[in-house]
Amino acid sequence: MAKSDRLFRLLHLIRGLSPPVTAARLAAAMEVSERTLYRDVEALRAAGARIEGAAGLGYTMTEDPALPPQTFTQLELEALVLGLSEVEARGDTALAGAASDALVKITATLNERQQRQTVQAITLVHRFAQPPMPAVDMTLLREASWAEEVLEITYRDNHGAETQRRIYPLALAYLDHVVMLLGWCCLRQDFRQFKVTSILTARRCGESFRPRRVALLRDFVDRLRAGRQPDG
Known part of the structure; x- marks a missing residue:
């Protein structure tokens, strides 16, 4: 080499x-x-x-200013366009806007040939039916997860019952037709996954659960891989 x-x-x-x-x-x-x-x-x-x-x-x-933009292959550029376009189509308003801005910034760093390849990418995303938008502020959920901060939520379960929960928000999982908030539920003392469209209210408590997030999320993912689906 x-x-x-x-x-x-x-x-x-x-x-x-x-x-x-x-x-x-x-x-x-x-x-x-x-x-x-x-x-x-x-x-x-x-x-x-x-x-x-x-x-x-x-x-x-x-x-890494020594890393030149031409290290992107054409297939890598197609993957970037496809991935960010999917986020634009699937994400909430703030996330979709961030994906659009990110693509503009990435494109601006490319040489002229690769800028053309990005603009003329052959991989496109279009959704005829938009997924339902949650009532809760998704930015709040993301920021609480980043900050490893406890959330208090009002949640409507699959039977229509409303409960108040204190949770440790761990991650947002974008599944086929629904977005799930993965977390540790203080009420149930167990892992739970919450449909974001069923979260009626959410409030950051100012209480940190750092540094437990990484270990909790690893355990949660291991449980999911083992086929053990937590309730909501």
Whole structure:
């Protein structure tokens, strides 16, 4: 492999793997010695890449101005357009607007040829029936999840009964025809998934459940993969 190709691949790995990523892991993925890996990291730094860390500590990419836009293949551009178009069609107003803005920003960084490929992408998204929009503010749900903050919600279950819940919001799952808020329910003392269209009210409590979110979400996903579906 040419050195330039190897450096581009190394940039991609440092950006894509969970930081900090160790030299041993990078060297194994690159199929080079750790000594070569250290030299390549220094070459990237000399070229302008902001790579923090050192041998024995692991590496983290803080900025990557050395990564040129032409590293996108045409198929990767098609995937970006398809994914962001799906978000525009499926998301609430704020999320759809963010997807549109993101595509504009990405396109602006591309060279002229790739800008044409993006504008003329062959992958299109169209939905004849729009999914029902939730009454609850989706931005509030997202921000509470990001902040790892307890939510108090009024929820209407599948039988029409309304209950007050205190929950730890973990993630928003976009399924085929419904968006679910995955969370830990303090009332039930168990994992629950809530249809966002059945959440009547939501309020942030200012109470943090950090740093439990990552472990809780991992356990929740493991349960779903095992086929154990929680109630609402």
